[in-house]
Amino acid sequence: MDAARVAPVVAVAAGAAAVWLVPGLDPLLGVLVAVLGVVVAAASLTGYGGPYLVLCLGEAFAVGLAVATPVLGVLAQPVIAVLVVGTEDRRGLLLGAGAATVAAGAMLLVRNTLVPLLVVAAAAAVFVLALAGLEAWIRARFSRGLE
Amino acid sequence: MRPTAWTSGAAAVAAVLGAAGLLFDAPAAAGAATGLAALLGARAALFLARTARVADGLAVERSTEKGSLRQGASEAFESTATAPPVPGLAVRLTDLPPASAVLTDGDLALRDGRAQYRLRFMVPGEVSFRGVRIDAADPFFSATLLCTAPPFAGGAVTVFPSGRARPDPGIGRRAGELEREQKAILRGQGILAYRPFRPGDDRALVDYKLSAKYGRDFVREPNSQAGNSPLLVVDLPAPGAPGGEAVLSAAGEAVEREFQQAGRCSLVVIAGGELVAALDGSPDQNELVRLIGWRQESGGLGALYRVPDPVVARRRLRGLEAGTGAPSRRLAAALRANLRHAGRTPFEEDLSRAFAGLSHRDVIVYTAAAGEISHLNLIAGAVRRRGQSLRLRFRHPELGALRGLSPDAIVEAL
Numbered sequence: 001m002d003a004a005r006v007a008p009v010v011a012v013a014a015g016a017a018a019v020w021l022v023p024g025l026d027p028l029l030g031v032l033v034a035v036l037g038v039v040v041a042a043a044s045l046t047g048y049g050g051p052y053l054v055l056c057l058g059e060a061f062a063v064g065l066a067v068a069t070p071v072l073g074v075l076a077q078p079v080i081a082v083l084v085v086g087t088e089d090r091r092g093l094l095l096g097a098g099a100a101t102v103a104a105g106a107m108l109l110v111r112n113t114l115v116p117l118l119v120v121a122a123a124a125a126v127f128v129l130a131l132a133g134l135e136a137w138i139r140a141r142f143s144r145g146l147e
Numbered sequence: 148m149r150p151t152a153w154t155s156g157a158a159a160v161a162a163v164l165g166a167a168g169l170l171f172d173a174p175a176a177a178g179a180a181t182g183l184a185a186l187l188g189a190r191a192a193l194f195l196a197r198t199a200r201v202a203d204g205l206a207v208e209r210s211t212e213k214g215s216l217r218q219g220a221s222e223a224f225e226s227t228a229t230a231p232p233v234p235g236l237a238v239r240l241t242d243l244p245p246a247s248a249v250l251t252d253g254d255l256a257l258r259d260g261r262a263q264y265r266l267r268f269m270v271p272g273e274v275s276f277r278g279v280r281i282d283a284a285d286p287f288f289s290a291t292l293l294c295t296a297p298p299f300a301g302g303a304v305t306v307f308p309s310g311r312a313r314p315d316p317g318i319g320r321r322a323g324e325l326e327r328e329q330k331a332i333l334r335g336q337g338i339l340a341y342r343p344f345r346p347g348d349d350r351a352l353v354d355y356k357l358s359a360k361y362g363r364d365f366v367r368e369p370n371s372q373a374g375n376s377p378l379l380v381v382d383l384p385a386p387g388a389p390g391g392e393a394v395l396s397a398a399g400e401a402v403e404r405e406f407q408q409a410g411r412c413s414l415v416v417i418a419g420g421e422l423v424a425a426l427d428g429s430p431d432q433n434e435l436v437r438l439i440g441w442r443q444e445s446g447g448l449g450a451l452y453r454v455p456d457p458v459v460a461r462r463r464l465r466g467l468e469a470g471t472g473a474p475s476r477r478l479a480a481a482l483r484a485n486l487r488h489a490g491r492t493p494f495e496e497d498l499s500r501a502f503a504g505l506s507h508r509d510v511i512v513y514t515a516a517a518g519e520i521s522h523l524n525l526i527a528g529a530v531r532r533r534g535q536s537l538r539l540r541f542r543h544p545e546l547g548a549l550r551g552l553s554p555d556a557i558v559e560a561l
Binding site for chain 2: 051052055056059062063064066067070073074077080081084085086088089091092095096097098099100101102103104105106107108110112113114116117120121124127131134135138139141142143
């Protein structure tokens with residue numbers, strides 16, 4: 001089998017199993033995470049339902065892991081990145097996985113939702129504006145006025 | 148930079164997770180949302196950086212087999228472009244020819260870094276390629292970058308005039324009967340192409356089936372009936388007029404299309420309020436192209452001043468006659484006297500003589516006129532008297548300039 005396709009499946013399985021090692025785990029949560037893990041792995045391998053279903057299931061799995069323990073939630077971000085980006089573009093995958101892990105870790109570290117989410121929303125708006133400005137600068141650099 | 152459907156979907160998932168995290172005070176959901184949003188942002192920045200790297204390393208060279216280029220002749224060009232390979236980014240390069248050139252053969256897209264095509268230059272003088280278009284895409288974003296800076300445009304090329312300039316442009320005396328080589332077979336009107344709707348297009352030409360399929364309006368471009376091609380009228384722009392080259396280029400394309408379909412073309416060339424030439428069913432494409440590129444020797448040709456269309460004038464008179472003030476009544480009297488004693492200008496006489504020998508159902512005028520458009524109104528009057536339809540194609544039709552335009556004309560934007 002293709003190693004690039006098997007790796008996320010193995011990671012999902014490991015994460016689902018690791019949940020059971022969390023002390024004081026609610027068994028119901030453990031079962032839910034395990035089921036989600038199986039479904040995500042199956043959807044990823046078979047392609048059934050398309051990429052959006054895999055992404056949504058993957059995110060639900062990551063949320064389940066984070067509820068069990070924040071560390072597992074952060075460690076699930078690279079798996080999400082593989083589901084979103086794929087494995088062909090290695091550099092893009094590394095950059096995306098790194099950004100997702102750092103951002104999720106920061107959010108889970110704070111353990112609050114309202115203020116951090118507002119900050120994230122504001123930062124996203126600023127980032128989009130900065131990208132628009134950068135794009136405009138790139139266009140101006142390579143062009144002169146067309147009639 | 149445009150997001151793909153996949154990016155939009157992922158952003159929606161992030162938004163839903165963030166909302167759920169906020170509503171249920173769930174840090175886990177908020178963390179997942181933040182991670183996904185950060186991933187998309189990182190990919191956006193990476194896409195921009197990769198696209199800029201491609202453009203930075205792009206080098207273009209163009210060559211032609213002939214040392215000198217002639218107006219109206221179809222010349223072969225070869226473009227080669229080298230760009231640094233960027234993993235994860237799909238790049239498509241397209242050459243951008245000069246605005247006054249018409250593509251006659253080949254493809255402008257550079258495949259494996261090469262493109263071969265033929266161009267016909269409509270206007271003599273120094274012309275430059277506009278540059279190269281880069282279409283970049285990855286699974287998350289796509290963008291189009293127009294590289295028109297001097298390194299991509301290359302040096303100017305000189306296009307020499309075709310033949311000698313006409314010593315005496317004169318008035319059109321070449322209209323008349325022309326014996327055709329064969330009978331024209333009426334094939335009926337077909338569809339030349341479909342294109343996106345532009346402001347000014349006739350709504351009756353909208354193809355609703357195609358528009359419903361793609362969610363935006365498309366119009367049909369009908370080809371001409373065999374034996375009844377449209378009469379093309381080119382209003383030569385003054386040197387340096389805004390949009391002039393684009394108008395001449397569009398007119399050149401129309402002439403090219405007529406020759407491809409019918410092997411001949413009927414053309415009337417005017418310059419403001421003066422008729423330059425009128426050719427009915429001419430088989431000499433080079434002659435027509437040379438006429439389109441003709442430049443007046445000095446100054447401007449005879450210009451008309453505020454010659455309104457009689458229909459517009461009568462409408463204005465009705466408005467003035469309903470007025471109550473003394474200035475309205477005086478103006479109405481003056482307008483009434485003008486309409487009563489309106490004679491024909493020399494331009495109208497020339498148009499009548501030129502149109503007398505032409506039996507076309509449709510008349511299409513290519514013009515960059517702005518401000519003074521009296522000559523267009525006189526053409527509209529001549530066309531209306533003959534029961535023909537008139538379409539005016541402007542580069543950028545401005546409402547202010549069209550206020551006094553004849554209501555019989557259909558205005559289209561190039």
